[in-house]
Amino acid sequence: MSLQLTDDQLDLLKEVFNLGVGRAAASLSKLANNKYEVVLSLPKLQILPLRDMVSILETESNNNITCVSQNYTGPFNGTAHMIYSHAASLRLVTMMLDSNVPSERLSELESDALMEIGNVLINACLGALSRMFKAEIETELPQILSGTPENVFKKGHPNFDLPVTFIRSEFQIKEENLKGYISLFLETDKIQKLLEMIDQYNQELMGM
Amino acid sequence: MLKRIEVLNLIDSGFILVNAHLEIVHWNKWLEKHSNFKSEQVIGKKIDDIFPKTKLRLLEIIEDSILLGSSSIISDRFSQNIFPLFHNIFSEGEMIQKIQTSRLKDDEGHKYCLIQITDTTISHQRENFLMMQAKEIKIKTEELENQTKMASLGRMASGIVHEINNPITIIKGYEYTYNSMKKKEVFDLEKMDEMFSKIQKMADRITSIIKGLKIIAHKDTFEFNQLANIKQIVDEAVELSRPKLEKTSVYIDYENIADNLEIWCDPVQISQIIINLISNAIDAIEDQTSPWIFISARSYDKWYEISIIDSGKGIPANIVKQMFDPFYTSKKVGKGTGLGLSISQKIAEAHKGELYVDQKMPNTTFVLKLIQSKYWGL
Numbered sequence: 001m002s003l004q005l006t007d008d009q010l011d012l013l014k015e016v017f018n019l020g021v022g023r024a025a026a027s028l029s030k031l032a033n034n035k036y037e038v039v040l041s042l043p044k045l046q047i048l049p050l051r052d053m054v055s056i057l058e059t060e061s062n063n064n065i066t067c068v069s070q071n072y073t074g075p076f077n078g079t080a081h082m083i084y085s086h087a088a089s090l091r092l093v094t095m096m097l098d099s100n101v102p103s104e105r106l107s108e109l110e111s112d113a114l115m116e117i118g119n120v121l122i123n124a125c126l127g128a129l130s131r132m133f134k135a136e137i138e139t140e141l142p143q144i145l146s147g148t149p150e151n152v153f154k155k156g157h158p159n160f161d162l163p164v165t166f167i168r169s170e171f172q173i174k175e176e177n178l179k180g181y182i183s184l185f186l187e188t189d190k191i192q193k194l195l196e197m198i199d200q201y202n203q204e205l206m207g208m
Numbered sequence: 209m210l211k212r213i214e215v216l217n218l219i220d221s222g223f224i225l226v227n228a229h230l231e232i233v234h235w236n237k238w239l240e241k242h243s244n245f246k247s248e249q250v251i252g253k254k255i256d257d258i259f260p261k262t263k264l265r266l267l268e269i270i271e272d273s274i275l276l277g278s279s280s281i282i283s284d285r286f287s288q289n290i291f292p293l294f295h296n297i298f299s300e301g302e303m304i305q306k307i308q309t310s311r312l313k314d315d316e317g318h319k320y321c322l323i324q325i326t327d328t329t330i331s332h333q334r335e336n337f338l339m340m341q342a343k344e345i346k347i348k349t350e351e352l353e354n355q356t357k358m359a360s361l362g363r364m365a366s367g368i369v370h371e372i373n374n375p376i377t378i379i380k381g382y383e384y385t386y387n388s389m390k391k392k393e394v395f396d397l398e399k400m401d402e403m404f405s406k407i408q409k410m411a412d413r414i415t416s417i418i419k420g421l422k423i424i425a426h427k428d429t430f431e432f433n434q435l436a437n438i439k440q441i442v443d444e445a446v447e448l449s450r451p452k453l454e455k456t457s458v459y460i461d462y463e464n465i466a467d468n469l470e471i472w473c474d475p476v477q478i479s480q481i482i483i484n485l486i487s488n489a490i491d492a493i494e495d496q497t498s499p500w501i502f503i504s505a506r507s508y509d510k511w512y513e514i515s516i517i518d519s520g521k522g523i524p525a526n527i528v529k530q531m532f533d534p535f536y537t538s539k540k541v542g543k544g545t546g547l548g549l550s551i552s553q554k555i556a557e558a559h560k561g562e563l564y565v566d567q568k569m570p571n572t573t574f575v576l577k578l579i580q581s582k583y584w585g586l
Contacts, residue, residue, distance in 0.1 A: 030265075031286050070279070097285055112283035112306065123278045130276045138277030141308060 005045065009198050013045060013167065020128030021169050021182060024121040031120065032096045041170035047191070050153060051160040057149035061085035066146045068118025072126055074137035076193045080126060082118035082171070084180035086146060089114055092178055115142050121171070121182050133197045165191045222293070222305075222325030225312070228274050230254050230267070233320060242293045242303060242327070259291060266290055266307070273309045273321040282307040284328045295329045304329045368535065372417060375410035382407055417547065435581055436478070438469040438505050438512060445482035446503075452487060456494040460486075462503035469505055469512050472584040473559055478576075481552040481563065482516065485574050488548065489518035492572065496520075510583040511561075513575050520572035528565050 005013070025039075046053070057065060066089035068082045084092060093110045096117060119142045130137045145152045154160075168183035216223040217237040225234035231254055235247040245258065255270070256262045265287070269280045282290060284304045295301035306326045313319055382403045389395055442462050446453075453460060471478075486501060493499035502517045523531070530536045532553050537546035549563075556563040561578040 027265075074277075110285075112281070113285035116281055116283040116286065119281050123272065123280055127272060127276055127278060136277045138311065139279050141279045141310065142281060 005195070008202055009195055010045060012198050012202060013194075016129055016132050017125060017167060017169060017184075019132070020125030021121070021171070023128060024124030024182075027120045027124060028117065031117070039172045039174050041172070044168055046166045046168075047163055048166065049161050050164050053164065053166050054149045054153055054160065057083065061149065062087070063148050064146075065089075065149050065152055066114065066144065067152050068115055068122070068142050068144050070119070070122045070126075070142045071140045072137050074130070075133070075135045075197060076191070078165075078185045080122040080139075081183045081185065082121050082180065083183060084178075088178050088180055092117070092173065092180070095173065095178070111144050115144050118142055118144070125182065125184065133201060135197070165194075221327075222291075222323075224255070224323040224325070226255055226270060226274075226321050226323065228319050230256065230270065232258065239293070239325070242295075243291070261292075263287065263290060269309050270321045270323070273311045274319045277311045279308070279310040281309075284332060291325060293325070293327075295327065301329070303327050304332045366535070368417070372414055375413050378410050379407050434473060434475055435470055436473050436475040437467065438471060438514060438578075439465045439467045441475055441479045442482060442503055442505075442514070444475075445479040445486065448479070448483055449486045449490075452490055456490055457499065458490050458494060459498070459500045460503070461500070465503070465505045469507065470581040471512060471559075471578045472581050473578065474555075477555045478559070478578070481555055481576060482514070484548040484552050485516040485576075489516065489520070489572070492520050493518050507580065510580055511577050512580055513577050515566070515573055515575050517569065517571050517573045522567065522570065522572050523565055525567065528567065531565075532563075 061083075062085055064086040066084055066086050070080050072078060072080060090110075093114050097110070097113055122142065123139065126137045126139060145155070164185050166183055166185060168181045170179055171182050172179050213225060213234050216225075216234065219236070220238060222239045222242065223234065223236040224232060224239065227233050231252055232250045235245065235250050237247075240246055250258050256267060266282065269278075269282070272278045273280065284306050289302055290305055290307050291303075293303040293305065295303040304327070306328050308324045308326075310322050310324075311319060312322050385403060386400070389400075442465055446460060446462055482503075489501050490499075493501075496519055498519070500519045503514065504517075505512055505514045507513075527538065531538075532549050534550040535546035536550075553563045556576055556578070559578055561576065563574065563576050566573040566575050
């Protein structure tokens with residue numbers, strides 16, 4: 001993909017994203033009674049074919065992921081995800097619920113808990129974007145998907161060769177050394193719109 | 209829109225519709241059944257006026273839903289009773305709830321938040337029941353494991369008592385004989401020599417039992433500083449077993465072992481394992497019509513596997529499970545200490561190896577697995 005982001009655009013995007021995940025981290029700590037420290041890395045932005053992104057996830061997750069996803073519409077459309085390897089997602093839920101029964105699969109109610117955690121994270125990130133750009137980003141209710149990265153992403157994206165904008169931040173629970181990702185997919189025809197909004201926001205900042 | 213919203217009265221879930229000022233616009237029939245409020249009592253009132261204890265998180269979610277258009281869920285895992293509702297229609301039992309919020313807009317573009325409440329009390333109870341069962345199974349399994357351990361320990365204790373009591377009884381017997389000699393003032397020197405030599409033997413037996421226990425309890429150390437040849441170790445072990453072999457008609461074959469198999473080990477200890485296995489084999493098969501023992505060695509991956517096979521027809525699985533426990537013995541009283549196999553296994557483990565029974569073989573087969581010298585220390 002020839003689209004290159006300027007340093008200014010990239011910085012702002014990172015700032016927005018970080019603001020969102022920071023807020024989500026606070027909400028999550030509250031949810032788990034402040035027992036765990038949630039650390040978020042600076043977000044990374046990549047524009048690449050979905051196929052490549054899937055293969056990145058395959059290597060990083062032992063080819064088995066659990067993903068909470070929410071479709072969103074607004075000035076730019078896409079899907080937001082919280083992605084964990086299947087094993088890590090089980091540990092995340094067990095830890096957050098303070099349950100001492102080890103599970104091999106997610107029960108119905110554990111799925112609900114994971115969905116809630118993902119929902120908090122995703123809404124906080126999109127909310128931050130929404131507030132910064134003063135634009136409404138409407139989200140659908142979350143859904144949970146488990147399987148190989150290919151199967152999980154095949155659903156909403158029949159064409160794996162199409163480039164997607166993939167913004168992701170590592171989301172780590174310090175005490176448990178649990179690592180996962182929170183990511184935003186943007187449909188690429190809308191990336192231009194996102195960049196325009198970033199530029200506009202930057203200009204407003206300069207003008208102030 | 210408000211007409212259309214009447215359809216919510218037909219659905220078996222709770223629905224609250226609030227406007228941008230957090231005022232309740234619709235309260236469906238399901239909620240009337242499961243709360244103390246009728247629709248007309250709540251319409252037009254603010255949600256946190258009706259429920260003063262409404263959690264801040266819920267209010268934030270409603271606000272975000274109206275302002276930003278986000279949809280949210282509150283599962284029943286972290287906060288179970290968001291609204292003070294009853295599980296059944298007789299106003300009894302707290303309801304465990306799952307909440308979903310989404311934004312709606314009417315034809316004029318006014319924004320609302322639709323709060324859907326699902327009763328998950330039953331599935332929660334089911335989950336708790338399963339969880340409790342899983343916990344119980346875990347506790348029971350641990351109890352069972354402990355009982356097995358205690359049974360082992362009991363067997364070991366009675367073994368120690370038995371093995372040490374025997375020689376002590378014999379020593380006491382000689383003490384009695386000596387005292388009666390003293391009384392009569394008749395000292396048979398030849399007999400006294402014999403007695404002291406037997407006392408010595410009994411003391412040695414006690415010492416060897418204690419040494420065995422020390423190996424089992426990891427208190428003994430080994431010297432692994434010798435590069436030794438497996439064929440030589442087996443030769444030596446068979447030679448040391450000759451006196452016992454010659455009293456029986458057991459035929460032994462160990463000629464096929466290659467002479468270039470080397471291991472880092474304490475050769476005395478390794479030969480001790482093989483002597484012990486040969487001795488056990490003799491005890492088990494000596495009454496057969498044509499008993500035999502076959503010893504071979506092969507290279508496998510980074511290991512050498514020394515197999516001691518005899519003409520016996522294998523060992524029942526329930527005995528294999530216990531036979532490496534200290535003081536377990538199937539031999540006649542006074543014949544074995546029940547320490548041999550457990551000591552042998554500890555020695556093998558100390559050499560980073562293994563000693564086990566190969567139950568797939570038609571004949572009784574013990575396998576001693578040791579690391580090849582070139583892989584030692586890797």
